Amino acid sequence: MSEEFYKKLMAAVVDGEPEDAEAIAKEALEANLDPLECINKGLVPGIQKVGELFSTGEYYLPELIIGADAMKAALEILEPALVGGQKLDVVGMVILGTVEGDLHEIGKTLVGTMLTANGFKVVDIGANQSVEAFVKAIKEHGADIVGASALLTTTMLQQKKLVEALESAGLKNKVKIMVGGAPVTDRYAQEIGADGYAEDAISAVDIAFRLMDAPV
Amino acid sequence: MDRPPIEPMRTSRKLSFLDGQQLKDLQEATFQILENTGVQFPSDKALDIFTEHGAIVDRDSRIVKIPRDLVIRAMGKVPRYFTLGARNPEFDLILQDGVSYFTNDGCGHNVVDFKTGEKRASTKKDVGMAARINDYLSSMAFSWTMVSAQDCGLTSPLHEIDVTWRNNTKHYQSVTMMGEKICRYGVEMATVLRGSEEELRNRPPISLIVCTIAPLVQDKEAIEGALILGEKGIPIVVMSMPTMGTTAPATYAGALAVGDAEVISATVLMQLANPGTPVFHSIFHAWADPRTAAYVGYPLDSRARYAPVEIAHHWGMPSLGGAFGTEASEPDSWRSAAEIATDPLLVALAGAEIVTGIGLRDTYTTLYPESFILDDDIYHSARFSLLDMDVNPDTLAVDVIATVKPGGHFLSQKHTRKNMRTSMVRGVIHQLDKSGKYRDPSEYARERVQWILDNHHPEPPDEDVQKEIDRILKTADKELNS
Numbered sequence: 001m002s003e004e005f006y007k008k009l010m011a012a013v014v015d016g017e018p019e020d021a022e023a024i025a026k027e028a029l030e031a032n033l034d035p036l037e038c039i040n041k042g043l044v045p046g047i048q049k050v051g052e053l054f055s056t057g058e059y060y061l062p063e064l065i066i067g068a069d070a071m072k073a074a075l076e077i078l079e080p081a082l083v084g085g086q087k088l089d090v091v092g093m094v095i096l097g098t099v100e101g102d103l104h105e106i107g108k109t110l111v112g113t114m115l116t117a118n119g120f121k122v123v124d125i126g127a128n129q130s131v132e133a134f135v136k137a138i139k140e141h142g143a144d145i146v147g148a149s150a151l152l153t154t155t156m157l158q159q160k161k162l163v164e165a166l167e168s169a170g171l172k173n174k175v176k177i178m179v180g181g182a183p184v185t186d187r188y189a190q191e192i193g194a195d196g197y198a199e200d201a202i203s204a205v206d207i208a209f210r211l212m213d214a215p216v
Numbered sequence: 217m218d219r220p221p222i223e224p225m226r227t228s229r230k231l232s233f234l235d236g237q238q239l240k241d242l243q244e245a246t247f248q249i250l251e252n253t254g255v256q257f258p259s260d261k262a263l264d265i266f267t268e269h270g271a272i273v274d275r276d277s278r279i280v281k282i283p284r285d286l287v288i289r290a291m292g293k294v295p296r297y298f299t300l301g302a303r304n305p306e307f308d309l310i311l312q313d314g315v316s317y318f319t320n321d322g323c324g325h326n327v328v329d330f331k332t333g334e335k336r337a338s339t340k341k342d343v344g345m346a347a348r349i350n351d352y353l354s355s356m357a358f359s360w361t362m363v364s365a366q367d368c369g370l371t372s373p374l375h376e377i378d379v380t381w382r383n384n385t386k387h388y389q390s391v392t393m394m395g396e397k398i399c400r401y402g403v404e405m406a407t408v409l410r411g412s413e414e415e416l417r418n419r420p421p422i423s424l425i426v427c428t429i430a431p432l433v434q435d436k437e438a439i440e441g442a443l444i445l446g447e448k449g450i451p452i453v454v455m456s457m458p459t460m461g462t463t464a465p466a467t468y469a470g471a472l473a474v475g476d477a478e479v480i481s482a483t484v485l486m487q488l489a490n491p492g493t494p495v496f497h498s499i500f501h502a503w504a505d506p507r508t509a510a511y512v513g514y515p516l517d518s519r520a521r522y523a524p525v526e527i528a529h530h531w532g533m534p535s536l537g538g539a540f541g542t543e544a545s546e547p548d549s550w551r552s553a554a555e556i557a558t559d560p561l562l563v564a565l566a567g568a569e570i571v572t573g574i575g576l577r578d579t580y581t582t583l584y585p586e587s588f589i590l591d592d593d594i595y596h597s598a599r600f601s602l603l604d605m606d607v608n609p610d611t612l613a614v615d616v617i618a619t620v621k622p623g624g625h626f627l628s629q630k631h632t633r634k635n636m637r638t639s640m641v642r643g644v645i646h647q648l649d650k651s652g653k654y655r656d657p658s659e660y661a662r663e664r665v666q667w668i669l670d671n672h673h674p675e676p677p678d679e680d681v682q683k684e685i686d687r688i689l690k691t692a693d694k695e696l697n698s
Contacts, residue, residue, distance in 0.1 A: 016633065057648075062633035069628050106625045113627075127623075202652045 002033050006042040009074060013046025014053075016066030018073040025077035035078040036086045043078075044119075047071045051117045061110070068113045090121040092144040092212045095137045098127035099150045099158035107181060108149035110201040118205050120145075131158065131165045138166075143175050145211055147204070150181040159184070160192040167193075176211040180204065219672065220354040222307060222386070225316040225595075227602040231565035233520040239530045245473035246480055247284050249432070254281040255481040256433045259440050262485055269488045282484055290487040291480070294533050298494045300358060300451065300570075301419025303409070303677070304385035308419060309357055309570075311534055316564045317357035318595060320350055320588065321541055321576035322391040324363040328547075328584045330665065338363035338583065343376050346575075347384035349588050349665060352672045355595040358387035360425075360572055363583050369697040371689070374401050377422065378685055381409065382676045389423045389453070389572075399424070399441035401692045403448050408684045409677060417449035425453035425498075425536070428478035430463035439482060446486050451494035453536045453570075454482040459511065461504040468501070468520055475499035476527055483533065496570065497528035498536035513543055513579060514555040521559075522566035529567065537568030540591055544577055547584035548658045552577060553594065560598035589661035593643040600641065 005028045012021035021043075028038050050067035053059040059067075079088065096112050098104055105127045112122040125137050138146055146166075150156040159179045166172045176195040179188075189197035196211050198204035234242070249255075257263055258278050267273045269290075272281040300309040300317075309317050327338045330345075346362035361376050368375040373392040380388050393402050402422065410416040424445050426438035442452045456475035458464030464471035479497050486493045501524070503512040528535035539559035544552035556573075563571050574591040576583055616631045626632045640646075644657040644664075676682065 016630075060633075060637055062627055062629070062636050065627040066630065066633055103623070105623065106627075109625060110627070200652065 001031065002037065005031070005033055005038065006045075009038060009042025010046035010049070012074070013043055013067050013070045014049050016050075016063055016070055018066065018070040021070040021074040022077060025074040029077065029081055035081040035083075036088075038078050039075065039088065043071050043074055047117050047119075054117070064117060065110075065113045068116045071116070088121065091119040092121070092208065093141055094120050094122045094145045094147060094208065095125060095134065095141060095143040096122055096147045097125040097129040097134060097137075097149070099148050099155050099162070100128055100130045101158065102150055102152055102155035103127050104149065104151035104181070107151065107201070108147060111147060111149070111180065111198075111204045114201045114205050115208055118209075120208060131162050134162055135165055135169055135171070138171060138175050145176045145178060145208055147178040147180065150179070150184060152181075153183045156181060156183055156188070159194065163193045178204065178207060178211065219352055219674075222317075222357045223354040223596075223599060224309075224357050225318065225560065225564035225571075225599050225602060226314060227564055228314055228604075229565060229602065230567055231522075231562065232526065233523040233566070234526050239526060242469065242472060242476065242527055243530060245469070246476045247287065249473060249477040250282040250287055250481055250484075251284055252281065253432065253477075254279040255477060256280075257439065257481075257485070258434070259436045261443065262434070262439050265485060265489050280481070282481060287480065287484055290484040291531060291533075293487040293491040294483060294531070295492060295494050296532050296534065298451065298534075299419060300387040300389075300423060301410070301421045302358070302385060302387045303381060303421055304675075305419075307357070307386045309387055311569045313567070316537070316568050316571050318539075318560070318571045318574060319356050319358045319360045319389070320346065320362045321573045321580055322360040322362050324576045324578075324581045324583050325366065326578070326582040327363055328582065330585045330662075330669075335582070337366045339367040340365035340372075340375050340379050342583065344379040344383045345585065345669065346583065346588075347380040347382075348672060348674065349585065349668050351384040351386060351674045352668045353588065353592050355574065355592045355599075356386065358389060358570070359384045360389050361391040362575065364392055369693075371398070371401075371692045371696050373398050374405065374689055374692050377402060377405055378689055381685070382682075383674055385674050387421060387423070389425055389570075391425050393424050394426075394435075394437040394441050396440050396444055397696060398692075399444040401688055403444060403450065404688050405685055406450070407448075408681055408688070413448065420448075420450045423451040423453065423494075425455055425496075426482070428454065428456045428475075428482060430456060430458040430478065431474050432478060432481075434478070434482055439485065442482070442486065443489050446490040446493040449490075449493065451496065452486060453496040453498055454479045454486075455498040455500060455536065455538075457500050457502060459502045459504045461506065462509060464501070466504075468523075471501045472499060472523060472527065475501060475524070480531065483531075495533060496536045497524070497531060497533040498538065499524035499527070500538040511579065513541060522563050522568065525563065525566040525568045534569040535567075537563035537566065537571045538573055539563045539571050540573030540575070540594075541580050542577060543579045545582070547577060547587045548590055548661075552587075553590075556591070557594060560595050561601055564598060564602060585665045586658060586661035589664045590644060590657065593645070593657075596641075597643065 008024045054064045112124045178196040179194045186197045196207040198207045266280045297311040327342045350356040350359045365372040365375045406422045456478040458471045458475040460466045460471045464474040483495045525535040540556045542552045542555040575588040647655045647660045
């Protein structure tokens with residue numbers, strides 16, 4: 001019976017059906033299935049398959065994102081049910097946000113989805129976030145990577161402030177800093193002391209793997 | 217054989233460059249030129265036909281003056297709509313309002329060799345290559361002689377037909393057949409292909425474009441060849457290319473009047489000889505540089521570019537609109553695209569029934585095979601611009617917008633999943649490489665050409681038909697090339 005649930009969870013992610021994924025996760029818990037097994041044997045292979053179909057060109061962005069949404073919907077049911085020492089196996093913990101004064105969401109949302117689909121745990125703190133809010137979230141979640149997005153030449157200066165704040169908080173060597181956004185360049189990233197820059201969501205995944213020193 | 221269907225330009229919209237009074241004034245100018253100045257026809261056959269029907273013929277100067285009522289009577293016989301047959305019946309072109317059928321350019325004499333990159337004289341093999349690429353592309357509704365078969369001597373127009381049929385299943389419009397002898401052989405080949413004279417008349421698989429010589433002179437070989445085709449009901453295009461300042465007045469209206477008088481005088485002849493012969497009207501005016509007299513096809517001010525289409529329709533004739541044909545030498549420069557970019561849109565909005573010009577460089581003379589693909593993209597961009605937009609509850613998606621709310625995004629929506637794949641159509645500019653970056657368009661275009669040449673092999677004519685064609689070619693070669 002458990003195999004059948006894993007298959008259904010996987011299918012809900014691959015087919016991009018968040019409502020189904022949530023319902024199946026609930027049914028699985030009612031049937032007393034191990035939530036960690038449901039994640040590792042159902043959701044993880046599902047999102048890997050989605051990533052594979054995206055990289056071969058069969059899936060487009062909406063399929064990728066709705067697949068990740070389906071995984072997220074099921075995780076919201078299964079994760080709180082983990083018991084004892086059970087822990088999700090993730091590549092790395094990432095805090096994402098758009099800097100203060102900047103309301104542009106979509107770029108960093110896409111980066112978050114791509115990272116989630118590739119096994120990262122992502123906490124998206126949203127747009128218009130102060131340097132303090134970034135630092136607080138990094139500490140709270142024990143982040144490996146922080147990604148700060150800025151779409152305006154006036155707000156990209158906040159990325160520099162974030163680097164400085166992390167230095168003064170003694171976090172500069174503990175968390176890797178990724179920056180992105182339309183006016184941001186590789187050169188600017190180096191100048192302000194960030195660890196990585198990506199021009200789009202797909203290359204952001206490569207950078208994140210490199211910063212984790214993990215195989216891509 | 218898998219290949220994309222043809223995708224002609226379709227639109228219910230119309231763009232008018234001229235108003236009713238201007239059209240009347242232009243027509244009146246043509247009447248006056250034909251009646252008072254006349255047009256030179258250096259052909260006894262043509263002069264005889266005109267004499268027989270009451271035109272004023274001066275045998276010494278070979279100038280024919282055509283009275284207004286004779287013009288009106290003859291022009292009343294020209295069919296407004298007809299069918300251009302194709303080897304494959306699916307590609308028969310039924311002329312109609314709101315549809316423009318496009319094809320490649322012609323007739324170049326240089327090819328930049330696809331393998332070696334060397335610029336050299338074009339051959340029969342190149343004609344076949346161009347015909348094969350044409351057969352695959354959906355922008356190409358019919359085929360034109362893109363380059364000439366310069367390795368075939370005087371019978372090259374017949375070899376061009378032969379190699380086109382071996383590589384192409386669409387209607388073929390010859391740009392090179394001239395004179396009675398060549399045209400008789402051409403008719404014989406087309407009759408063999410179609411199986412009977414009746415079928416040839418109903419679904420002519422070939423047509424011919426002939427050019428006049430500005431100002432106000434007809435080409436003997438062109439006119440006499442066209443008359444042979446007219447006997448069998450094979451469509452003819454009469455194209456005039458007046459150049460403002462040298463072979464025509466340096467004013468738009470004057471140049472169009474000269475061009476129109478040339479086209480109408482030839483059309484009148486065709487109708488007097490064979491009433492009802494299908495004839496397309498075409499004027500492609502150009503400019504002479506006022507300092508050097510160089511031919512200029514795309515000056516900054518080329519207003520009323522497709523006014524000739526309206527002039528044709530005012531006469532009750534279908535029109536061939538010339539488009540593309542950049543003067544740039546490179547396959548993919550800013551100039552090569554900028555000069556021609558608005559052509560397909562304007563000519564389709566003007567309502568030309570057939571349009572030529574895709575793919576050559578250096579003012580209709582040089583073929584880079586990849587230019588086919590690059591210009592095909594410009595064609596489709598115009599085609600999409602004219603397509604109707606769907607506005608209905610599903611496409612308005614008000615419910616989806618309500619779900620997303622201000623500040624959200626649409627990527628998570630199933631409506632987006634359903635529609636995003638097709639909402640952005642990829643042209644040559646947006647081809648992705650493996651890392652998700654956009655590729656160099658020219659490199660992609662070359663790859664497409666290679667793919668078509670490797671994979672697309674249109675059905676050649678039946679073996680017994682081909683045998684007959686070979687026999688005709690052999691006879692023609694013996695008579696004309698030895």
